[in-house]
Amino acid sequence: MTNALLSALPTAILVPLPVAVPLVVCAILLATAHLLPGRLPDILATLTALTVGILCALIASRAGDGAVTYWFGGWEPRDGVALGIGFSVDAASGWIGAFIGLLYALAFVFAWGFFGRTHGHFHILMLLFLAAMIGFCFTRDLFNLFVWFEVMSVAAFALTAYHLEESALAGALNFTVINSLAGFLMLGGIGLLYARAETLDFAGIAAAVANAGRDPVVAGGFCLVAAALMIKAAAVPFQFWLADAHAVAPSPVSVIFSGAMVSLGVFGLAKLTAVVFAGSAQVQDALPTLLTGLGALSAVLGGWMALLQRHLKRLLAFSTISHAGIMLTGIGALSAGGTGGALVYVVGHGMVKGGLFMIAGILLATRASIDEIALRGLGRGIGPAGAAMAVAGLLLAGLPVGLLDQGSRLLHGALEGTHPYAFVANLTGAALTGAAVLRATGRIFLGLGEDPGDEAGAPSEEEREKADRPLWLMLGPCCILLLLDVIVPPAWVEALAPDAINAFAHGTLTGGMEEGPLWAAWCPVGAAIALAAYALFRHKLPRAIVRPVRATQSLPARGLEALHSGLIGDYVAWLAVGLALIAGALALA
Amino acid sequence: MTWLPYAVAAWLLAAGLYGLASSRNLIHLVGCLSVCQSATYALLLGLGYRWGSIAPIFYDHPPGTPAVDPVMQALVLTDIVVGATLTALLLVLTVQIFKRTGTLDPEQLKPMRRRGDPAGADAPRSAEHPSR
Known part of the structure; x- marks a missing residue:
């Protein structure tokens, strides 16, 4: 019927x-x-x-x-x-x-x-x-794309500041200023492209771009639009707003931010590079260096920063930066396998990261804290959430099962031969973010790690979310997301992907969809478990091992922390640097 | 075709970015963002302009009279709406921030600052060294 x-x-x-x-x-x-x-x-x-x-x-x-x-x-x-x-x-x-x-x-x-x-x-x-x-x-209209981009941004700004608390307001302000700048850059880029193409339809612009040859107007338009989408996708050096905004937004909103909004920046970039700018040799020459370079940097830097956090939502936010970087490297491969892998990764990552933010929300609601150290051992009463978090951590590290793994295998296959450094960065990012989540799981739900004693102060203002909600109601959606990631049949995706990518990219992407080797999937999982175990049991190891590791870590770690200053002026300066980087890559291509 | 509108747009963008990067007052910051946005107005109107042509209203002109590009003007109009929304939202945030913290200096409010730690230098403390 x-x-x-x-x-x-x-x-x-x-x-x-x-x-x-x-x-x-x-x-x-x-x-x-x-x-x-x-x-x-x-x-x-x-x-x-x-x-x-x-x-x-x-x-x-x-x-x-x-x-x-x-x-x-x-x-x-x-x-x-x-x-x-x-x-x-x-x-x-x-x-x-x-x-x-x-x-x-x-x-x-x-x-x-x-x-x-x-x-x-x-x-x-x-x-x-x-x-x-x-x-x-x-x-399929460039200006329409901008309108949705702005509607998305304005809704997101308001949702971030929903609680009207001190840190939420400051985070929302940084988010608003940087993403508004992204909107302005995009509009300027659209204007330049329209001046060349005299149409806003993707197909029309693509034809004009292909005819224009090496044209500074097209290159300028691409530079501005790409910068805007990379700000949304939180690629280094545009990533600063993300950690501030995702950490302070209400948990259900963070689920959407990390699960869908950031990935949509990657999605938009994939669509525009494949559909609109496929005919511009200059853009296509610049893309591999630019996207695999910045993507690899984001993957490693985001993963490292995630490992340094004790604010759980901020930890997850940095892991989103890392994984968005991994998706970007896939687009930079400029092959059907790379873009296909990135799109599968978008869905798989959204499910896993959405589930993780829900667990963070559960902790905020039932344990009234989001601080990993303060929560040590407090998760014992809510074991199922701990199990879910451990599974999500392993999936994030690349456990070879489910949709996220299928995406990363495709990415590995596309990058392994052509961009070895991006391949290594992908593995590193997965291992570091997985380790950070597993360490937090061990500390919160099993009470592992050193007892911090009295110094376990909260890193930000008192945070808690509404408590009188049944646990199953919060845990249910999280488990559904993780389950879906695992049970989506790989054969179905495999059968769907080649035609879907061909239609998505209007046939501009070539190459097969080879999967990467199995060891590349297991390596980061092993590394993540080892790193998490080191962080949790460090106090039991002899000092001779611990001290040199700590010494080599602390200086660069402190430098990285200082970079993420929370100051809007610094972020804008980095944005200008990023813009210059994209323009430079285009000029050299 | 003249380079003047593009030079003005580039200048406005650069000036706005400099203002944003060096601002010590949130209301000044919102103003600088508007300056950045003015760069897009100048750029778009410059791109759509045709010398010696009329406004794209054909009420008292025969159709086919050369006119400036109405698409660009529509884009600018949308941009102005977006700008008004953003300015309003940012000013609301600013008012709320001032109510809660009593300051408008962005250096005084960092999103993840530790309570009772005015310097904020140690803000999101490393989970690696909890006991330090």
Whole structure:
């Protein structure tokens, strides 16, 4: 019955719905929230997110090896001139949209009763955020992309500062300033590209870019747009805002930030480089050095910083920087395997990192702390959360099972021969972030590690989140995410990936989709376990071993900490450096 | 085609970035962000401008009269809306920050500062050396 009904629906009608539905629900909630009884906004928002996920999955499965295109208001291109704004959904974009819908639904379940009486404002902002993300994935118009980028940013700014506490406000301010700058840069870049192409449609710009040859206007446009997307994707040296924002945002919001928003920067960059800038030799020459270089740097630096943190959410935020860097290296490989691996990685990483932020939220709610040292041994009463965190830590390190591993294997295969340093950086990043999570698990849930005594002060202001929520309600969504990451059949992804990547990149990416060797998957897992064990049992080792390690660590570690100063002025200076780096890479190509 | 609007845009962006990097007052910081944004206005309007043509309103001109590019003007209009939203949001954050901390100096508020540690230098203390 439902099947017959679904197949009767023409696909073209479905395409705008995943964006329109949350926006309509958003408006209805805004108008009626003060009248609605208690938990109705929760239910409505969860159902809406689920609907979006199902619609996206439906479109993705209909797209097959092509793309479903929809022109708003029937403004179809005539004689090759596209005046209207269109959505174009290929299988890869559609499935990522479906994943985002699911992540939101689970985040809403996790946030059940989180905010007490909010008049639905949280749900309204989250639904707006959801609509913007789906629009960002689906659009085929550069200016439309910018609009969704900005809507996404504004919703995110407001959600970060939702609690209106001192650290939340400062984090939100840094986030807002840097990401607004990203928006301005993007708009400037779009203006330059429009000046050359006289259209904003991806296909039209791609044709103009291919004809332009070595053109400073195109290069400038790419530089600005790429910088904006890399700020979103938190690549070094644009990464500073992320740790501040993710650490202070409410947990359900952090789930979305790390699980979807940061990855969408990578996704946008992958789409634009493959679809719009495929014809520019200059851009294509600059990309491998630029993306694998900055990606590798992010992977290692993020992993190292994660290992130095004791604020659990900040630790997870740095691990997101590291993993976003790993995705960037995949795009830098400029091959079907690299981009395909990065897109699979986006979904797998979103599931694992979303689950981890939910566990951090559980600790905040039930143990009223987020400090790893202060929480030492306090997790004993909530064993299942500890088990989930350990599994997530192992998955993050690259345990060869599930979607995240499939993505990283594809990345390894694409990078191993061509970019060996990026390959090593990927393994290092996975090992360091996995070690950081495993160490925190051991300390919090097993009470391992040194007893810090009285000095275990909290690193920031008193933090806690609403406590009177049942544990299963918070743990359930987390386990579903981790389970999904593990049970998605690899054969299905394998069968889907080649056609999906071909459609995603409009056939501009070549190369097979080879998987990396098995040892490359096990290596970081072993290293992560060894590193975590060293951190936890260091006090039992002879001083002769510990002292030199500590001595070589402390100076660079302190330097890194000092770089992440939390000062907005420093961040802006680094942003200018990053912009200069991209421009330099383009000039040398 | 003249280089002047592009030079102005580059100058505004550079001046705005310098202001952001060196700002010691949050309201000044919001103003600097607006200066950066003005760079995009100048750039976009410069790109869309055609010498000797009319505004893209054909009420009292025959269709086909050379006009400046309306797409660019639409982009600038959207940009202004975005700018207004951002400025409002940032000023709200600034007001809330001032209410809670009594200062507008970004150096005084670091997101992860330890309580009762005004220097904030040791902010997110390393988990590696808890006992230090």
